[in-house]
Each structure stands twice: as C-alpha cells, then as structure tokens.
Amino acid sequence: MKRIIALCLLACWVCSCSQPEVNAPEEAPEQMQGKPVVYQMFTRLFGNKVELNKPWGTKEENGVGKFADINAQALTAIKEMGVSHVWYTGVLHHALIADYTEYGLTNDDPDVVKGRAGSPYAVKDYYNVNPDLAVNPAKRMEEFEQLIARTHAHGLKVVIDIVPNHVARAYQSTNAPQGVEDFGASDDTSVEYARDNNFYYVVGEPFKVPLAENGYKPLGGEAHPLSDGEFDENPAKWTGNGSRLAQPKADDWYETVKINYGVRPDGSKDFPELPEDYRYKNAEAHYQFWQGKSVPSSWVKFRQIAEFWIEKGVDGFRYDMAEMVPVEFWSYLNAHIKHQRADFFLLAEIYNPAEYRNYIQLGKMDYLYDKVEMYDGLKDIIHGKKNTDVIETVQAGMADIERNMLHFLENHDEQRIASEPFAGSPEIAKPAMVVSTLISSSPTMLYFGQEVGEQGALDSGFGKPTRTTIFDYAGVPAHQRWMNGGKFDGGKLTPPEKALRAFYSELLLLSASHPAMLGQYQSLHSFNKSHSQAYPLNVFTFARWADTGEKLIVVSNFSNTEPADIQLYLPASLTGQWQLQAKDYPLTDLLGDSHAAAVLEAKQLFTTHLQLAPLESRVLALSL
Template sequence: MTKARHDLNRLLNKPFNINLKLPFNKLSAALCSAALMLSTQTFALPQMEAATNAKTVSVQSADVQSTSSERVTKPVIYQVFTRLFGNTQTANIPWGTKAQNGVGKFSDFTPKALESIKSLGVSHIWYTGIPHHALVGDYSQYGIGTDDPDVVKGRAGSPYAVKDYYNVNPDLADDPAKRLEEFEALIARTHEAGMQVIIDIVPNHVARGYHSLSAPTGVTDFGASDNTQVSYARNNNFYYVVGTPFEVPSLSPDLKPLGGEPHPLVDGKFDEFPAKWTGNGARAAKPDQNDWYETVKINYGVTPDGSLDFPQLPEGYGKKSAAEHYDFWQQVPKESIPSSWIKFNEIAQYWLAKGVDGFRYDMAEMVPVAFWSYLNSHIKHTNPDALLLAEVYTPSRYRDYIHLGKMDYLYDKVGLYDSLKAIIQGKAGTQAIERDRNSVEDIAEHMLHFLENHDEQRIASPEFAGDPLIALPAMVISTTLSQAPTLLYFGQEVGEDGSEDAGFGKPSRTSIFDYVGVPAHQRFMNLGKFDGGQSSKEELSLRAYYAKLLNLSHSLSALSGEYGDLHRANIDQGKGYDADLFAFSRFDDKQKLIIVSNFAKDKAKHLTLELPPALVKRWQLAPGTYPLKEMLSDKKPAAPLTLTTKGGQVTLNLAPLESKVLVVGEK
C-alpha cells in the first residue's frame, strides 16, 4: 500500500483524529485551511525560556545528561477500550449487532480483572469511550434520543463524537437507567485495586446531535444560547453557515451507514439548520466524506480569519506554576472568557468530583494553548495530582503545551514511536533513537511512550511487524529510555493482531467504531477468569515479559535518574556494536544500570561495550571489577563490568531480539 493510500485510509478509519504531521497535499483543501487557521493559534515560547525550563541538562560532557527526579516512579497507563474489554462473543461479523458480536460492560471489570491489570505494573487505567457518544441503538425507553446513522460512523459509534458529557455510554451498563451509578462503582473498584482512573475529554468537537440529559442545574447544552444569525460570535459555542441547512455528505459504497443495511433513519438527511462547521474545521454546509462529518467544531474564541478573541497570557508565563496560572485567570473578568472554555471546565470539574483522576485530551492542538492554561490550572487547583495527557502531533509546539498549557504529558508519536516502528520494519537504524531523544531532552519526562494505542496499528498485524516478539527490543527502549510514562494498549501484552474486518473499522487496528471481539485478549480473559486459560504458551510468555518489564518501572530507582549515552561511544569502535544495537545507562546515587537491546531478528551479537570516562566519573565508582545482575531474565552475564580511570567495558552476548537490563553490583 502506498503512503498516500495509507494516509487516506487513516483519515477514513478515524476521520476525527488526523495526524497533523502528514503533508498537507494529502489532505482536502477544506481541512488544510481549517488546520492552518484554527490549529496554529499559540503563544510562542522563546528559546531562552525553553532553555530555562529544561529538565535535562548536559553535565561533564556531551555523553552524559542529568535529569530532574521530581517523580519517584514512572506512571504506567493501561488503555482499555471499555466497550471491547469484557466482550466474550467471538462471531466478529462485519457490521454485526450487539446481539451478534457482543459488547463489554462496566461490570466486566471485576476485582479479578483489575487485579490482572494491576499485575502488569499499571498505575492508571485510561477507560476509553466513557462519555455518552452517538451510536446506532434504541434507548428511547430510558429517555435517550435516537441517533441518526447518517451521521454516525460504524454501528457502535465513534467515542470521539460525544453527545452528552454528563453521562456515560448506555451500551456499557447492565441497567442503562443506572449507567452513571455503574461507572461510579467502577471508579471505586479501580481505586480499591490501587489504580487511578483516566477518561477522555474531546475539546475540539462534539456530536452533531449533542444534548445532555444529565447536566447539573444551571448548565446548558453547547449551542443552546448561540446567535445562529452570525457565523461567529465569541460566546457562540459553534460556527455557522448562516441561512443554509446541513447536508449529509455523499458517501462511497464502503462508507455507507451500517454497510448499506436498511434502517428507518438512513435516508441521506439530517435536520440541522443552520449548518454548523464540521469538526475538522470544514466550513461547507455539505462536508466531504473525508471530513469529520459526524461532529461539529467547537468555537474557542478564534475568529474565522484566525484572530484571537480572548485574553492572552502575559509574557513569561511559561515559567510559572499551574497555581500562578490559576490566579491569573481568577483576575480575568468572566465575561471576557469564551463560553466554551467555561463549559469544558464545568465538565472537567463534574468528573473530578466523581473521583476521576485525570484526562486524556483528544486532538489538543486544535484548540488554543491559552484555553489549556485556563482548564488545566483549574483542574490542578481542584486536584494537584490529576494526570493530564494530550494528543499532540506537532513537535515545534510541544513546549507550548507543556509550559504554557500546563500539560503533564504529550504523545511522543512524531518522534520516538515513528522511529521505533521504522527500526522494527527495517527502514531505519538505531541512531534514530538518539536523535529523537536529543530533540526532546529538555522535556523528556513529559513525553508519553507507547508502541500501540487505539489509533495505531497492532504490532502483530502484518502491516506493522507481523510478530509481537519483533517489537520487544523497542518496548524495552520505550519503557526505560527516560522518566516518561509508558502506555500499554489492552491486548498488546498477549500479541493481539487486530486482524478483524469489523465493518467500518478495517484490519490492523482494533476497531473503535464497531461491536467486535478481541481474540487474543479474550483467550487470556477466559470467560472472566483472567487466568490465561485459553492462551497459548507464547501469549502467556509474552505477557509475563511485559509484566516483568513494566514492573521494573517502579522497582528500579535509576529509571527516575540520569541518562548516560553509550550509543555514540560504541557505534564506531569496531568491537561488535552496530546499527542493530542500542545501549545507554540510567543511574542515580543508589543504582547504576546498563541497558542494551538487539533489534536484529535473526542475528546474535557478541560485543565489548565501552563506557566513556565521563560516565564512569558520574557514577562515582572506584576502579575495579563489578558483578552484573540481569533483570529481564534469570541468565547470568557472561562477564563482569571492569572500570578504570579511563572508562569501563563489559563483554556481552545477545540473542536475536534480546534486551538486557543490567544492574551494577558491589565489587
């Protein structure tokens, strides 16, 4: 498949979550103009300020960097697609109904299930698909309006087309009338299991049929007070195509609602007057099929010509704390804050009050950075420990979202993920890892590392690696390279391959639009026993490896310490170290680690690894011979580590795809 074709398929399969690093000539003209006008509003952080805020600085030499250790442990986030996690049905009929293909429930997260998740070293569960979103189903007996399939993607619906921010997806409840209480009980069970809860907030867009049945007194729906006679007003929640009705896009056969199945509401019509701008910023009353036509764009006080109609942060606020940002916004007259800002703060506070511990923000860069300062500082005022994670794909803007927007973590997708995938596929050498590490070294602890999530291809799919074992060296690097948290997508730990043709969702990514089972995960789940009773030996072995690795995140103090480069010191030495290998050190005053991974699929490596003098000096260890302990296996290292005043060296043997995490013992 050509890259252009792949990019197009990505747009079609998850139209609301575009990868902004794609060349603009791959996108529609409408999307281009919207992305340029509405997504680039920011406040530049001067280079001097960025340097001042750096958390990683060079010491002694270019080979060793010192890292702040504000956190004792590294968060491990387990993303579950809530609708799919507990589903035990295996029919997997394309476009299948709930009755045919099944659906998971909140109640499937039993204490046994949560204990199983916790055993992987997980600190936070990101429950994806919680807020009530548009779906094709009849819940009218519970007072819930029926969604029109003409503006729903898939049968189960996109979790990023939210129709009620004050309630939860009724599909997930045993009793839809008590769906909110059932989710509150899940929050409590998760806390009892020793983990925290993250849910999505989708700030850029809502479902075309947004209407809350559960909003607190005094909270009105998005758009309820809008002046629809103008295309833009600061306190309008939407943008309008004045005087023009919305038209359903013309869809190709493979995108027809419900796969072409007859349905009383599938008539190519949806009542919306005047038409609202579409979620990706498309301004036509009749959006293109490649637009995010099931959603409408939220107005944050960015005018149609791109100017900013809201108070801006004073210069230097990149250096200030979340508490200082909160104080700033308390002094700003409420009437000058766009209505949508206030509404999203009300939403966040509602969920914090119910015990939610943090939020993952969808397409965070499509709304202004100043809004994030406003929202996140209010969240941190309520819960200073709330975990705030943003999906951002533009590296040049990372520091704005961290320093000005007060995000805790950003996706390290356009960087480490892309490079690790290329290395796995044989398209790049390991030098790309050091390049990516250097590019974010001042914000390394804020970059979320992952190899799978709901947007990306499954590792085991033929389109990615075709074998989950091939990615293990990358997983070791991803987990240990910095203080950054690690994300694991459910099923990744047992080699799920995403091969199902679910209907709207196609193979390689587990569908987020359809009712479908997740076979490798289901085998481990074993009808709710969570004992791996149906798993293969290979799947159980893989899961044990993930558990071992991720639990090291919490047990090895050096992983919250400093970084020492070993790659540059060895790549040209001619002692067996080559572009299939990547090595580095992590260390603090209590512990010294040597980490090395072999990405070669069919070639063992015998090498002498050299430690540069600057690193040995930073370790503050006397010359001598030191034993090494392997942490990922029960093997004994072939040789000890020898340190002199001129550096150090150790002889290592690595099997194909093997990684070593070596702890330096006492001599």
C-alpha cells in the same frame, strides 16, 4: 517470586518519593511520585466474551463489554503488571445506533454515526456515560461510579477522555447539572462567528450528508428508519476537523461539529493572551492569572465538565486532539484543575513537535504523546527505514521535556504491532518496547491486548484490519483468550502468548519500580560506534542511574535474524560520575529468562563483553 518482589519495590518506591513542585518546564509534573504506567482499556471491548465477530454485527450478535465485567480479577491482573493508571476509553455517552428511548434518550442518525457502536470521540452527552456499558442503562452512572470505586480499591487511578475540539452533531445532555446549558443553546446562528457562540456556522446553508465513497453505506447497507442520506441541521455547523463546508467530505470528521474557543475565522484570538514569562510559572500562578478575566463561553463549559468528573472521583483526563484547541484555554482549564487537585493526571494527544513546549509550559499539560518522534522512529527501525541512530537523536532533542513525553507502541489509533503492516509479529517489537519503556522518566502506555500479541486482523464493519475497531461491536481474540470467560487468568492463551505477557509484566514492573527510572540518562550509542570495533549498527545502548546509587546499562538488539556480539565501553565521563573504582564490577541481568550475569571490567575504559540473541535485550544492574 520475582514479580512479588518487584511489586513490593514499587510500593516502597511510590510511598518514599517526595512530591516535587512545578515552577519551571523542565521539572517533573506535580503528581509524579513514581514512573507512571498507563493501561489503555477500550471499555466496550474489554469484557466482551462473545466470539462471533460478524461484520456490522449488533451488540446482541457480537456482544458488548460492560463496566461490571471489569471485575476484581481483571483489576488485580492489571495492577500486577505495574500499572498505576487505567485509561477507560469510550466511557462518555457518544452517538451510537441503538434504541434507548425508554430511558429518555433520543435515537442517533446512522448518516452521522461512524459504525454501529459509534465513535467514542463523537460525544453526545458530557454529563453521562455510554448506556451500552451498563447492565441496567437506567443506572449507568451508578455502575460507572462503582467501577471507579473498584479501581481505586485496587490501588489504581482512573483516567477518562475529554474531547475538547468537537462534539456529536446531535449533542444533547440529559444529565447536566442545574444551571449548565447545552452547547449551542444560546448561539446566535445568524453569524458565522461570535465569541460566545459554542459553534461556527455556515450561514444560510443547511447541512448535507457527505457523498458516499468506496461503496460505503451506513450500517453496511442495512435498512434503518433514519438512514435516508439526510440530517436536519440548519444552518450547517463547521465540521470537527475544521471543514467549513455545508457538505463535508467523506474523510472529514463529519459526525462531529467543531467547538469555538474564541478563535475568529481568520485565526486571530478573541481572548486574553498569556504573557511569555508565564511559560516559567507554575499552575497556581496560571490560575491566579485567569481570575476576573472574561473568557469565551466554551471555556467555561469545559471547566464545568472537568469539575463534574473530578467530583465523581476521576483522577485524570486524556485530551483528544488537544493541539486543535488554543493553548490559552489549556492554561485556563488545567490551572483550574490543578488548583482543585494538584495530583490530577493530564495527558494530551498532540502531533506537532513545534508546539510541544507551548502545550507543556504554557498549557500546563503533564504529558504529551511522543508519537511523531519516538514512536515513529522505532517503527521506522522495525521497517528497516532507519537505523538505531534515530533513537539517540530523538532523545537528545527531547532532553528538556523528556519527563513529559508519554511513550507507547500501540493505542486505539495505531496499527497493532502484530499486524502485517507494522511488525507482523509481537516478538519483533520487543527491543523497541524495552527502549521505549526504559529510556525516559516519562510514563509508558500499554494498549489492552498488546501484552498478548493481539493482531487486529478483523474486518468488523466500519473498523478495518490492522487496528482493533473502535466503531463496532466486536470481540478481541487474543485478549479473550487471556480473559478466559471472565477469569482473567490467561487460561486459554497459547504458550507464546503467555511468554509475551510475562515479558511485558517484567518490563513494566521494572519501569514502575526501579529508582533509576526517575533518574538520569546517557546514551552509550555514538560513543561505542566510535570506540568499539565490536558494536553492531542494529544495537542501541544507554545508561540510567539514580542519585541513590542504582545504576543500569540497557542493551537491545533490534535484529530479528542476527545475534549481536558486543564489546561495550563506558565513557570516562560516565564512570567518573558513577565514581567507579579501578576494579571489576558484577552485572546482574534484570530482564529475560536467562538473567545471565556479566562483568564490567576495569581497563583503560570500563568494558563488558555481551552476546545477545536476535531481538534480545539486557537490563544490567551494576553491583557496587
């Protein structure tokens, strides 16, 4: 019943919110109508029912999920968790080891493919989808369009990857619209750099496959006609991570080539630069700025790619390694996207905090990964390297852009929470998830399998334990127990896994539906450290409230061994802003099985006494 009520609240809240306009960096993104919840689904793995999990196994041995496996039951279950956007990871046609020549596709060389199933970030054709994901590869685009329609029918938005910094070494589109030329087709390969070349070249030197390290062999050493230590590319192109060597190293992104955006080899820019005052102008002003200006060829190609997928009905892009591409290009691309669809969802993978504001304000990104600050800080608390002070410091430092910093504890690049190097148990990260989800008005992202405690323990071939492989054909054991042969009802989950998923559902629904989540924030941590003798150092507390009157106090105990006995005080500045009268107020717990009540007592400072079990969190709603 509680979940039904929360879903109703979510629907009402989303419908009732007005759509704000973006004119300054501290304002909310234009499409924000409720706090987004993003469900990252690794599409190839999500619907796979095969449990063999042979290292380096073929898709016939280990299985592969299809677009068709993501059925109504799956989408309903995802929606019921409060999810607003599904990021379908690995949709685009990327280099992989399988024979699809009967469909007019060329075979890929194992010497420049990572794993057997291939990296989704070595895109081979931006205008088509991975043939592995289709029941009928000849109709793979139609099958993805059907998935888009199913997703929309369940009230969910569709996000896919755009990988702007690099493409597969053997890029070749078979589905590009008329008049759209492949990357590099018109390049002058006699020079290292030209503004309208799509690639950089190592003039006069052919590409050489990296020397193997640590005993690595393509396909685990299995014989293959193209696996001969050679790849035909002359002259060699710069590698995706920026290596300028004709023979990159084994730990370079050797399976990809870097796109040239008009940045000369010395780092200088060969395109118009934005005036500084455009930092405070909206996307439409940026769109007008670029009208009539000459821009590099690669800029136009990626704009055409974006327009193609918008026409297909996609609702958002997640940009891979966006900081490796100049911010002016993002102004150009994102302004064109927002001119076409103001509600489009734009998420960027960026790891340099010094550049955050440039990519939000000048690049017109809606959201950035909050990995280096919030994620790393919470992980350090779990590892005992830092105390909860770091949360307050991080959030204060993000005060002007907190709306734009997407929070997560798992994604395809990071270790699974339940893996030994991270937490060793999904329970240990519960307080971190509560804080990560509720502390900001920014989106929360959940990686598939996280909600049932997937460990990422398999050695799948190229993909090694602690992370769920993105390079191999594999099953995801805990997720498969929830999937239950395609019923998506959790029928094979263990009791602890069911309880964990219920926790995530309750938390995410609260995040998505409660008005205070788009309201204001104030830390209670430092104040209580200095004013309360009963305030443990492994606790973090904060307040959230909305202008419509809803008020929350969030308390999390990060200790996995010690209960917390807390005398919590609210500063007079906060209670004055809340306009509390000199009386006691009931507090109702919105999270957890017990939903224990508490009382906010009117004393010299308003205070409440709380007892939390190890790893317990409370979300206390103040009743006026």
